[in-house]
Amino acid sequence: MAELVEERPATAAMSEAVREVIASLSSHFGDRLSTGRAIREQHANTITWLANEAPDAVVFVESTQEVQIVVRACAKHGVPVIAYGTGSSLEGQINAPQGGISIDLSRMNRVLSVHPEDLDCVVEPGVTRKQLNEHLRDAGLFFPIDPGADASLGGMASTRASGTNAVRYGTMKDNVVALTAVLANGEVITTARRAKKSSAGYDLTRLFVGAEGTLGIITNLTLKLAGIPEAISAGVCAFPTIRDACDAVILTIQSGLPVARIELLDEVQVRACNAYSKLDLAEQPTLFVEFHGTEASVHEQAERFGEIAKEYGGGDFAWATRPEDRTKLWQARHDAYWACLPLKPGAKALATDVCVPLSRLADCVDETKHDIEEMGMLAPIVGHVGDGNFHTVTLVDMDDPHDVAKAKDFISRMVERALAMGGTATGEHGVGQGKRKYMEAEHGTATLDAMRAVKLALDPQGIMNPGKILP
Amino acid sequence: MAELVEERPATAAMSEAVREVIASLSSHFGDRLSTGRAIREQHANTITWLANEAPDAVVFVESTQEVQIVVRACAKHGVPVIAYGTGSSLEGQINAPQGGISIDLSRMNRVLSVHPEDLDCVVEPGVTRKQLNEHLRDAGLFFPIDPGADASLGGMASTRASGTNAVRYGTMKDNVVALTAVLANGEVITTARRAKKSSAGYDLTRLFVGAEGTLGIITNLTLKLAGIPEAISAGVCAFPTIRDACDAVILTIQSGLPVARIELLDEVQVRACNAYSKLDLAEQPTLFVEFHGTEASVHEQAERFGEIAKEYGGGDFAWATRPEDRTKLWQARHDAYWACLPLKPGAKALATDVCVPLSRLADCVDETKHDIEEMGMLAPIVGHVGDGNFHTVTLVDMDDPHDVAKAKDFISRMVERALAMGGTATGEHGVGQGKRKYMEAEHGTATLDAMRAVKLALDPQGIMNPGKILP
Missing domain, CATH: 3.40.462.10 (FAD-linked oxidases, C-terminal domain)
Structure with missing residues (x-):
């Protein structure tokens, strides 16, 4: 598309850095690392008019530790990392305009714990909203955020999704209690405790909700639940x-x-x-x-x-x-x-x-x-x-x-x-590639510069989902 | 106190840098800039066992532009800036352990607009919660967050305050729609539009709510309102x-x-x-x-x-x-x-x-x-x-x-x-000086490092309320 500086067709040549990353990951991931064209293109299917810009490879991870392995390899070689849930985002969030490795989180799909007494649960990012609600039904609880697609909860957090219930129950911003993320430096952070509220330091939870994978990869979420109404x-x-x-x-x-x-x-x-x-x-x-x-x-x-x-x-x-x-x-x-x-x-x-x-x-x-x-x-x-x-x-x-x-x-x-x-x-759809051009008009230069400063602080090499959000 | 590295009694000698800041501000502010001991000590009255660590001077500002003037002067000379609302914080948030200039925002106390149809209002940071509710009463609206003290709304946002209504109406995190802040570089940012929700970029609103003035000085807030119940x-x-x-x-x-x-x-x-x-x-x-x-x-x-x-x-x-x-x-x-x-x-x-x-x-x-x-x-x-x-x-x-x-x-x-x-x-009280020592145990090193990176990105000189939140 005209407004995108860089296109990344599936046939783009692989850089030396990407080759080294793939070589370093292949023994660990085996056939969970794919460079096949069909899989790569499927991981950049944007459901929009944005061109499909395929990553160089897709890795199917199964744990936070595996996300760390991929991010560390990419950081070492300055290769982009793009998080992928179900691919239902609407503004090109999963595209790989500069190539790189798509981390497919769909196998991290376990509901780790449900605490009915605290009205919360802990899930992996690949759990989808329908899967979670199936899981919760017998407990008389539900998770109210419902975008059109059966999206993954990690993706929903990353785009600050909402849906039909938001008018009463809020958006993902209001319903993520805490999250775990792998940062660009490979470190793992957990942003908050399970308490309903806290004044203990910067609200990194809300900073990662809506960041579209540009600050880190979410690998675990604590979510607020609601009782199924009488x-x-x-x-x-x-x-x-x-x-x-x-x-x-x-x-x-x-x-x-x-x-x-x-x-x-x-x-x-x-x-x-x-x-x-x-x-x-x-x-x-x-x-x-x-x-x-x-x-x-x-x-x-x-x-x-x-x-x-x-x-x-x-x-x-x-x-x-x-x-x-x-x-x-x-x-x-x-x-x-x-x-x-x-x-x-x-x-x-x-x-x-x-x-x-x-x-x-x-x-x-x-x-x-x-x-x-x-x-x-x-x-x-x-x-x-x-x-x-x-x-x-x-x-x-x-x-x-x-x-x-x-x-x-x-x-x-x-x-x-x-x-x-x-x-x-x-x-609720997020910025991705499609709405970057409006960010200057919406926020103004000083606010965008503050966002850029935060991005640079947490991802100095710019490897986390480059080409998204910030113009 | 033993756990505080640096005490700042009201009689501490003024540094050359502070003298230059005061000299550069005095013509603009006249008698709205005070170096009197009683006023300085009153601006570091912590209502706790934390020692009173008075700032070198107090400036009574009346506009965002005046906050910019003070912050720019302080930034030029590397002098600390401490925001002051009503002084009701409970963990030493207003103390000046390294001296510097206390910016008293209590004269910025205008309710700028009320939008009953949107259930929101725009206020200056020195407006107190009781003042706002008096103002709103005839419109059939109220602002539900009620800490014990009649605190200023800027201060309440900065400590992520809550109170008795939070169980139903949420905390300041949930009730600040947008805010304007002066950053350490003197630039003014506005974090969001007045729309009820947005997915347009990083949630700087929530980043500043609870930041206790360590990332910037809040000079304007858009707040969510509730209808007075029938x-x-x-x-x-x-x-x-x-x-x-x-x-x-x-x-x-x-x-x-x-x-x-x-x-x-x-x-x-x-x-x-x-x-x-x-x-x-x-x-x-x-x-x-x-x-x-x-x-x-x-x-x-x-x-x-x-x-x-x-x-x-x-x-x-x-x-x-x-x-x-x-x-x-x-x-x-x-x-x-x-x-x-x-x-x-x-x-x-x-x-x-x-x-x-x-x-x-x-x-x-x-x-x-x-x-x-x-x-x-x-x-x-x-x-x-x-x-x-x-x-x-x-x-x-x-x-x-x-x-x-x-x-x-x-x-x-x-x-x-x-x-x-x-x-x-x-x-809900915040970290200030009093709870810094628990932050490592609560968050862990990697998460604290991420908070430090954000702080450094927005305040590279460390002039915004130093010695608070981060250990």
Whole structure:
């Protein structure tokens, strides 16, 4: 892509330094170290329009000690190290623009301990969110952070992921209690104790959450858990316009209603979901909501939300009372991305997200919607609107340079619009390669310099996931 | 004190570098720059047994630009800079062991904006928590973090403070959306936008929260606000033993009851509060609880808590139904520290805190209580027990070396006990000078080295509040 200085096709020549690293690792890792093209390309599959920039080799590690072995070998030779979980990141976080070694953490997938009495657990970074929730179900607990994909928890921490429950339960920033990471110098740090709070020194936990593997490789996480609510109630409500739906969200949050999920789908996305997930929703701007609590409080919340919805022309509520109906509803929400693809056969679906102060949500969504219409684009809108966070899934014919240029222009305008409204270039997908160019506008030079100073302090050679986050 | 390498009495000679800084600042600041002994000593009043180590001068700043002027002058001459809010920190955070300039931020006390629709506000660092809540009352909003003192919000952010509401609303870590800080190089950074969440780069907000002014001086904060609950219900319940009270807390939290406050006072503290705050509580281990929500949900929560309390022998509930009774109750809780002083006339009250995983709370409090009894100490226990966080207020005759040695030994044992149970040396008071010696045991060498690297990156000369946090 034009904006990337350096491309790294799978056929790029291997440097002498990389050869030495591979030679030094091969006896230990045997066939867990691969230089095969298919595996390398699969580890740089960005699900975006960013070019696939494959690493020189992929190592399947099984322990913190093995991560140390790889990082130390790479540090010795100045070779890049890229962490890989499930490959579901959306901004090129797993690409290897300067080559190097991809550390595949998917085999570090053990739930090490669950402490129901402390509402926390300790997991390896390759455990996925669904795997963890399967594991927890019998204990009556769950881990609430749910990005669309069944991502790994190490990857979710690294991109500061969130999802539909964030409005009630927070993001990864709020739900990682402590983590263990291998630094660029090969040392292992553990950032905090298992206590619920601490004032004992710098918050390295939060520094590593969202660092996208540029400061170190996470090899262990202590996560906060929530009790499965006694009662859950979910429903769907259609609105005359997208602004009405957004205004209903704003009032819901301002009223302090402790809604657990409040998700917006525009009429295009509803149409896509109807087709893909066999639903029969009215093809209008729609909110999916969910309430958690006791029977009585869930009932009360639903009633209050109903009153707010009515103020903004919300239609009748369709309640999903049976657990299987609820599951179908939220699975449809999680499948929104896949549901978009058939809308424009052959097109790529480019998911991008922004987040604005709640007071600007209706404006930002509305203007974005107008932009889509004026530009004649196909880009359903879907979002975690209780946080002021929404996505567009832009459908692009990658073989049509005009379509590609139009989509890029649209996404840039959307990010600039969010920034102009006091928002951020990304609420939950992270920066990766795709949003580096907005960091100067978002943070300013002095703040970026402070980030660069922190990066340089912990990774003086610049070997940890180079070419990400910082422009 | 023996453990401090360098003492800084108010009479210490001023270095040539300090003279030059003062000379360069005096024309700008005039009588807002003071070298008077009383003012300097007041700015190093540690409310502990740590020696008063006065700065060489105090500057009363009124803007971010003025903080820049001071920091740049100090940076030029390698002179320490110490931020001062209200002086209520408990671990010597405001001391000047190497001399230098104390920046008094108390005149930067404007609430700059309140955004009710976004549930946030922007304040200068010298605004105190009570001042902010007065300001917010008419908007139906409040800022929930409430350490004992009426601390400044800049100071509260810097020590990662919490208080009685943290069990429901989180700590300063969770309630600072963004902040502006002057770095050691004189540059001004703003760490984030006003959006509720972001994945755009390193979390410098959380890095500065809890950094105790060692990475920069906070000059502006964007804070999350909460709606004043529709209904509030508070009550008091006595238990046969302190372990019973702790076990009731543990079950309350595990049940997912969204209690807003749940505070433990041991029988010694209750006696002190009865005398100081004119209460007539039974002199037994006691929980102060509060529930927030709608009328119906508050009623339901109180009922459920009553059932739990009964399981552990909790007595009849004394409900504070009228707002003035509630205020009296919580004022008594906030005055717990002052209430202890008359228990041992002439003694100093040394407040220290630890925090452990909830499952170890009863053990930790119980063992600490036994230690107090065995050592024949006077040290009431009081705590934010819903977070696993508790305090002892050790009463010490500072003129009796034996009493001082015994108290030091007791506090060390308490911290070591918490660490051995997977806890932290401080849940909310911070490290300052007083808890530096425990950082190696809590974090280990590699993690401390990473903290040191971050410190060095942002403050290469070591001028920002030297001698704090890092051993």
